[in-house]
Amino acid sequence: MYARPSREDTISKVNDWSKLSEPFPASEVQWRVEALSKDKRRAMVVPYVDARSVLDRLDEVVGPEGWQDHYEVLVEKEGNYAVKCRLTLLEVSKEDVGEGDSLKAAFSDALKRAAVKFGVGRYLYRLEKQWVDHDPATGHFEVPRLEPGHPENLPELHPSAVLEELPEAKPLGESEAETPPAKPEPQELIHRLIDRLKELGMGKEVARIVMKYQGYGSSPEETKRLYGELRALLKGKS
Numbered sequence: 001m002y003a004r005p006s007r008e009d010t011i012s013k014v015n016d017w018s019k020l021s022e023p024f025p026a027s028e029v030q031w032r033v034e035a036l037s038k039d040k041r042r043a044m045v046v047p048y049v050d051a052r053s054v055l056d057r058l059d060e061v062v063g064p065e066g067w068q069d070h071y072e073v074l075v076e077k078e079g080n081y082a083v084k085c086r087l088t089l090l091e092v093s094k095e096d097v098g099e100g101d102s103l104k105a106a107f108s109d110a111l112k113r114a115a116v117k118f119g120v121g122r123y124l125y126r127l128e129k130q131w132v133d134h135d136p137a138t139g140h141f142e143v144p145r146l147e148p149g150h151p152e153n154l155p156e157l158h159p160s161a162v163l164e165e166l167p168e169a170k171p172l173g174e175s176e177a178e179t180p181p182a183k184p185e186p187q188e189l190i191h192r193l194i195d196r197l198k199e200l201g202m203g204k205e206v207a208r209i210v211m212k213y214q215g216y217g218s219s220p221e222e223t224k225r226l227y228g229e230l231r232a233l234l235k236g237k238s
Contacts, residue, residue, distance in 0.1 A: 017210040019061045021119030026146040028053045029124070033141060036134065043134035043141045047124045051108040054115045062089050069114075071107060085110035089118060090207070190223075193230040205233060 028049055035044040058067045068088045074097065075082035083106040086095045094117040098109025116122050132142040197206045213226040 017061070017207060018119075020057065021122060023123055024049050024053055024057075024121065029146060031141075031143055033134070033139075034129065036136075037131075040136035041134055042131050044129050044131050045141060045144065046129050047127050047144075049112070049121050049124070051111050054112055054120055057120050058089070058115070066090060069111060071110065073103070073106075076103065081106035083107050083110040085114040087111065087114035087118070092118075092212075094118060190227055190230065193227070193234060197230065197234055200234075202233065206230070209233070 029047050030050065031045040031047055033043045034046045036042070066089060070086045070088075072084045072086075073081070074084055079101050080099075081101070081103050082097055082099050083103070084095060084097050085107075086093055094114055096110060096113035096117060098106050098111070098113050100106035100109050112121065116125075130144045132144060134141040194206055194210070197203070209226065209229050213222055
């Protein structure tokens with residue numbers, strides 16, 4: 001007989017909540033036209049991912065049993081639909097409204113918007129919009145390429161978002177002093193704290209804090225607060 005996993009069992013299977021906000025493979029990133037030039041020969045395109053990619057990401061990180069989605073149709077007129085999605089990962093819920101010219105499109109848009117609040121695909125909003133060649137007769141346009149080193153391949157945090165509470169460097173000899181060691185990036189520091197707390201059996205508490213900040217946080221200030229809460233948790237355990 002199938003036994004539904006407990007919340008604690010589900011949390012224990014989550015190795016890294018920040019995986020929710022990791023970039024998608026370039027092959028899964030699609031583009032749509034947002035605006036056209038006056039002669040319609042140039043199009044401004046923006047990136048997005050299909051709802052199926054979002055579903056796969058949720059299954060990958062929290063497992064099929066770790067999330068639920070509920071929908072409410074707000075507007076249902078021909079060619080104009082609006083749907084509210086309530087997405088729950090474990091015991092954390094977030095809502096958003098999606099729109100579309102069909103009910104199916106509105107459902108997909110609502111799911112993706114709610115997932116963004118957990119960090120899924122949020123980096124796509126920070127990618128630069130691009131103007132490309134557009135054929136007004138067919139509607140076809142040149143698909144941008146995400147080259148190596150493009151922001152799509154970079155970590156969620158900008159390297160300049162350095163935390164205030166960095167470990168002090170050990171004293172260096174004269175030969176070493178000429179080249180100061182590089183400071184760990186925020187992600188690395190947070191990973192170290194998370195690993196240490198998991199070793200102490202505090203994975204459940206860590207998951208709650210990381211979910212609160214939806215990964216690494218949406219700004220350097222939130223990242224600092226996340227780091228501070230994890231440090232406080234470790235000090236309280238020591």
